[in-house]
Amino acid sequence: MLKGIERPYNQGLHRFAIFTASVTLLLIVAGALVTSNDAGLSVPDWPTTFGSFYKIPRMVGGVKYEHGHRMVAEFVGLLTIILAVWTWRAEKRRWLRFLGVAALGTVILQGILGGLTVLFFLPAPISSAHAAVAQTFFCIAVSIAVFTGRRWVEEQPRTEFDSRRPSLFTLTLLSIFVLYVQLLLGAMFRHHGLSWWPHVVHAGVVAIVLSWTAIRAISVYSEVDAVKRPAVMMLGLMVAQLCLGFLAFITRVMWGKDAAQPELPMVVATVIHVAVGALLLATTVVLAIQVWRHVPVSFAERVPGGEQKPVAA
Amino acid sequence: MKTWALLLFSLLAAFVACQQSPSNSAAEKSASPAAAVQPADPAAGATIRGTVSFAGVPPRPVPIDMSADSGCQGANSSESIVVNDGRLQNVFIYLDGGFTFSPSPEPVVVEQRGCRYVPHVVAVAVTQPVEFRNTDSTNHNIHGMPQANDAWNTSQPGQAPPTTRRFRHAEAMIPVKCNQHPWMKMYINVSDSPFFAVTDAQGHFEMRGIPPGTYDLVFVHETMGNQRHKVTVQTKESKSIDVSFGQ
Numbered sequence: 001m002l003k004g005i006e007r008p009y010n011q012g013l014h015r016f017a018i019f020t021a022s023v024t025l026l027l028i029v030a031g032a033l034v035t036s037n038d039a040g041l042s043v044p045d046w047p048t049t050f051g052s053f054y055k056i057p058r059m060v061g062g063v064k065y066e067h068g069h070r071m072v073a074e075f076v077g078l079l080t081i082i083l084a085v086w087t088w089r090a091e092k093r094r095w096l097r098f099l100g101v102a103a104l105g106t107v108i109l110q111g112i113l114g115g116l117t118v119l120f121f122l123p124a125p126i127s128s129a130h131a132a133v134a135q136t137f138f139c140i141a142v143s144i145a146v147f148t149g150r151r152w153v154e155e156q157p158r159t160e161f162d163s164r165r166p167s168l169f170t171l172t173l174l175s176i177f178v179l180y181v182q183l184l185l186g187a188m189f190r191h192h193g194l195s196w197w198p199h200v201v202h203a204g205v206v207a208i209v210l211s212w213t214a215i216r217a218i219s220v221y222s223e224v225d226a227v228k229r230p231a232v233m234m235l236g237l238m239v240a241q242l243c244l245g246f247l248a249f250i251t252r253v254m255w256g257k258d259a260a261q262p263e264l265p266m267v268v269a270t271v272i273h274v275a276v277g278a279l280l281l282a283t284t285v286v287l288a289i290q291v292w293r294h295v296p297v298s299f300a301e302r303v304p305g306g307e308q309k310p311v312a313a
Numbered sequence: 314m315k316t317w318a319l320l321l322f323s324l325l326a327a328f329v330a331c332q333q334s335p336s337n338s339a340a341e342k343s344a345s346p347a348a349a350v351q352p353a354d355p356a357a358g359a360t361i362r363g364t365v366s367f368a369g370v371p372p373r374p375v376p377i378d379m380s381a382d383s384g385c386q387g388a389n390s391s392e393s394i395v396v397n398d399g400r401l402q403n404v405f406i407y408l409d410g411g412f413t414f415s416p417s418p419e420p421v422v423v424e425q426r427g428c429r430y431v432p433h434v435v436a437v438a439v440t441q442p443v444e445f446r447n448t449d450s451t452n453h454n455i456h457g458m459p460q461a462n463d464a465w466n467t468s469q470p471g472q473a474p475p476t477t478r479r480f481r482h483a484e485a486m487i488p489v490k491c492n493q494h495p496w497m498k499m500y501i502n503v504s505d506s507p508f509f510a511v512t513d514a515q516g517h518f519e520m521r522g523i524p525p526g527t528y529d530l531v532f533v534h535e536t537m538g539n540q541r542h543k544v545t546v547q548t549k550e551s552k553s554i555d556v557s558f559g560q
Contacts, residue, residue: 037495038490038492038495039492039493039495040492041454041456041466041492042454042491042492042493043468044454044456044466044467044468045468050468057452058451058452060381060382060383060384060451060493061381061382061451061493061494061495062454062491062492062493062494062495063452063493064381066492121456121458121464121465121466258393258536259375260375260377260390260391260393260496261377261378261495261496262495
């Protein structure tokens with residue numbers, strides 16, 4: 001077997017990428033707390049906070065969530081700058097260096113979108129874009145963690161060609177797509193731009209597509225650990241997310257319809273639903289990456305039909 | 314093929330969903346008659362008074378947990394449906410008749426007291442000022458979400474000078490809330506008629522100085538919708554209109 005190009009494993013960079021991704025998940029939780037507690041405009045200005053760039057306000061009521069979210073966001077921004085610079089300097093893989101830059105660009109965009117939500121009083125499209133870009137950034141951070149991992153850098157990938165149609169890679173891309181649609185429908189509902197039913201109905205589509213993808217991955221490629229593990233995790237997270245969605249529906253739409261204030265069961269259910277949604281999307285992206293690496297489309301399918309006939313030399 | 318079908322369905326679902334508009338309470342619009350009607354001399358005009366009742370068993374006020382901010386003192390409960398002895402408070406009433414008039418320059422005062430907006434429902438004429446005062450020690454923010462007027466969101470520290478807001482267009486039940494204390498809600502009603510009122514704790518309302526004619530008397534509640542009643546008054550007539558809202 002040919003040995004791959006040597007790429008030194010950088011443990012420090014890998015651990016830092018994991019840390020950045022972990023703090024990003026906390027940031028997503030912090031953001032969900034802002035929305036679930038209806039605290040989005042408790043700090044009326046941006047980029048200042050009650051007129052100051054550095055003073056920490058009295059952290060009570062909605063300000064505790066809104067300004068707390070901003071503080072964690074600033075920390076994630078700092079981590080991303082370090083990650084981008086470190087990746088650029090330490091990595092020999094050009095595409096990964098640019099992925100670090102893309103992460104930085106995404107987090108800057110996310111900060112601007114967050115500011116726009118405040119300046120324009122939480123319009124549903126901008127707030128929903130803020131939610132979608134948050135999870136996109138999380139996926140990028142997780143991807144960088146995967147690409148800097150020891151397994152990815154040092155191991156020879158075990159490959160099995162995929163001759164089925166649609167290919168498993170296509171299914172993973174479709175899974176990512178339907179998850180994004182689901183994310184946008186959910187965000188539009190949370191920000192009062194849509195009713196609840198599109199998000200609930202589309203959950204059925206998500207369940208079908210993700211189940212199809214997971215079953216194909218687990219049953220056909222059970223020997224490829226790098227594919228089987230994220231597929232199993234994706235299936236488990238999907239089931240958990242469906243249950244959490246039901247709980248969020250009960251507490252928000254049914255019990256909480258005429259609530260005088262955000263109630264704890266509703267806040268907990270909706271925040272966990274958002275966080276698990278982010279984990280599900282990131283896991284699906286990881287699965288897509290691993291499938292791309294380990295389950296390429298079979299060679300015969302890639303050659304155009306007219307050129308398959310052998311010609312004697 | 315199956316993949317494309319699922320992709321198409323997903324896109325279609327998203328497209329259909331985006332065509333749905335969220336249900337919003339529509340701004341009340343006056344039907345303008347052919348000729349504008351000037352308010353009459355109060356001494357010669359008619360009077361419409363009445364009582365708004367609640368039909369059925371009223372919901373119990375829900376106690377509000379204000380522990381999120383130690384600066385919020387006292388007890389508080391929900392005010393979406395306030396019923397006293399079967400009478401419904403906080404119903405906005407206006408006479409729809411295409412009137413022309415000069416709005417009063419006197420501000421209607423809304424106080425942020427005990428982490429509540431007092432009163433819960435107010436009514437002003439178009440361009441009449443609403444004055445917000447914060448008599449609490451804690452910070453509040455005033456986030457108005459009108460449909461026909463400009464939205465706003467301002468912060469008001471405890472004991473700070475009052476802030477004033479004016480509205481250029483008639484609109485009923487503009488929600489106003491404090492994002493720092495999410496239980497704090499109130500409604501502002503903006504009338505393009507000089508004859509408007511909000512029912513008091515006994516469900517009573519009264520309007521004086523109405524010129525003779527036939528009008529629509531509109532009743533609006535924040536959760537129970539609205540009602541229109543035709544009313545005809547003569548010079549110096551006193552008319553009583555009682556209505557009922559129920560869930």
